[in-house]
Amino acid sequence: MTQVYNFSSGPAVLPREVMLAAQAEFTDWHGSGMSVMEMSHRGREFTQIITEAEADLRKLLGVPSGYKILFMQGGAHFQFAMLPLNLTQPDDTIDFVDTGHWSRIAIKEARRYAKVHLAAVGDGSGIPAEADWQRSKGAAYLHYCSNETIGGVEFPFIPQSDVPLVCDMSSNILSRPLDVSRFGLIYGGAQKNIGPSGLTLVIVRDDLLGHARSETPTMLDYQIHAAADSLYNTPPTYAIYIAGLVFKWLLDRGGLVAMEQQNIEKASMLYETLDASGFYSCPVERPYRSRMNVPFRLADERLDDAFLEGAKARGLLQLKGHRSVGGMRASIYNAMPVEGVKALCDYLRDFVRTHG
Amino acid sequence: MTQVYNFSSGPAVLPREVMLAAQAEFTDWHGSGMSVMEMSHRGREFTQIITEAEADLRKLLGVPSGYKILFMQGGAHFQFAMLPLNLTQPDDTIDFVDTGHWSRIAIKEARRYAKVHLAAVGDGSGIPAEADWQRSKGAAYLHYCSNETIGGVEFPFIPQSDVPLVCDMSSNILSRPLDVSRFGLIYGGAQKNIGPSGLTLVIVRDDLLGHARSETPTMLDYQIHAAADSLYNTPPTYAIYIAGLVFKWLLDRGGLVAMEQQNIEKASMLYETLDASGFYSCPVERPYRSRMNVPFRLADERLDDAFLEGAKARGLLQLKGHRSVGGMRASIYNAMPVEGVKALCDYLRDFVRTHG
Incomplete structure (x- = not known):
């Protein structure tokens, strides 16, 4: 083994202790004789794995009651379409803060389904002062990206908002304490600070569920996944298992x-x-x-x-x-x-x- | 380790030799000092992994030129919506053969986007004789499920079709030789005969690309994934790696x-x-x-x-x-x-x- 330090932006380095533990039980999870990869997602063993992962994540982030945690697929890109399809009608306006590359990809997809209003646009060097943001009246939600992975611009604050606050936290979730109660919906691809690629985390307030447009593909309806506790279809089981180990690793180190x-x-x-x-x-x-x-x-x-x-x-x-x-x-x-x-x-x- | 035999319908048992090889290099792939799980999907190492996986799959199935192989997310459920959104307009008719549970889930989602005609309906004990199928004129495509995972009904033949033949092969792909040239599009979740859950395989004929409806979410447009060689967004890298090991295992055993x-x-x-x-x-x-x-x-x-x-x-x-x-x-x-x-x-x- 070469001793290396891996500075990849994602898929990214995972905790050494997690990787060694996963390697040790790779072909035989807890004496079951099976790899986690080979287990039915509806069996007793995997039910324990996903239930613990969710409970540990709730504890880590202090997720209040009234919020669902969803383990999904498709990455942030999938969310870029799901958000307007679930939270708007075609005549609604979405307020966006544009602080870089990932803000703009979310904006581009949202424009296909609703009206977009740019409340603030950064120049790559930082974030316009919140007092100067031009908010629209009656926006369906306010969207921002809390950490621009490419530009290296990170929000040192949570914006004030009267409308649901929606945030792409792909690259800084779990890096600091978070007041989840300030948000309507938080999402992030796992492959930076959570686990392997192919898993997407969504934390959504209950009142935002159940409003998908009629033409929304079933797999893009948050309510479908919420009602089935993330088991509407076969989830990315091994990625959820690794994420669960990462949550325990964080708790063990003081959260x-x-x-x-x-x-x-x-x-x-x-x-x-x-x-x-x-x-x-x-x-x-x-x-x-x-x-x-x-x-x-x-x-x-x-x-x-x-x-x-x-x-x-x-x-x-x-x-x-x-x-x-x-x-x-x-x-x-x-x-x-x-x-x-x-x-x-x-x-x-x-x-x-x-x-x- | 308990010696077990795991008869799960999926996620399912993986080849013992594959699991041991993956375990051995779990934290250090080919001396890189990194797990495959920790590698950038655009780096040299993972490029080699996905390129070899695709080449090996082409060899295994004898995929002709003129077909794209896509490594996607979302399982068969995702395809149930993608197919009508990419291959029909709302007034088009899709012919379906209904042989069980999975046929019917595909039918239910398709009805939301196009007209559905049932060319044949099985009673769970088998497949109606092909000569008795009632085909509609000018169908956009004919869809069937080659193996009903729950009912245990498997097609012993490939249907004749003048329109593109589309098949859900989730649970029997790679179990026998296949004449891919007979099909317009083949798809399957990986978690039965290919690899871990969270990966979906699509093999699509080039002329079926580029016809997505204007309202189709970007992530549901086959052409987007085809043009980016399955790297439009971060793919489920570790699942692709395991699938690649399974392809090599099959080739080593005579295909x-x-x-x-x-x-x-x-x-x-x-x-x-x-x-x-x-x-x-x-x-x-x-x-x-x-x-x-x-x-x-x-x-x-x-x-x-x-x-x-x-x-x-x-x-x-x-x-x-x-x-x-x-x-x-x-x-x-x-x-x-x-x-x-x-x-x-x-x-x-x-x-x-x-x-x-």
């Missing part, structure tokens, strides 16, 4: 308060190293810098290839920025150990000494 | 010709044991009996619990029939070894001796 402390420590260390270098630059203003995804550029992009090669030689993997923006990106989700960020900071300094 | 021979051997042994008992009964006529899912009843249903308990004590698991029909069901997919069926037949005979 989201402890996790936030560690995420602040890791992100501060990395941004301070970048800022102190005089060689690397970050596109995002300090209050809005993401604790999860840290995009940065070298002073001379002709050194990019040398940087990536040198990183790989030290076992620092998947640091290349998203193809749409170039440069570098270090994703440092919950599962990235502090040692990994230290190793990256050492390399950042060494690279400046040799190439700066 | 689908060899697999069909073994499936005939297993199914014949089991049906002969049931028929010879004078105690168990099968609801399906011989020519239409499934090689994959074998439903049967005891002479006295008050013995059902004792039967299941005795089976479990011998490590013969998940034999309970579907909740909608009761009785028993043994699913004997490719990954069920001949020894598992022998052990089941021994138990069937012993149970008659002690309880018959």
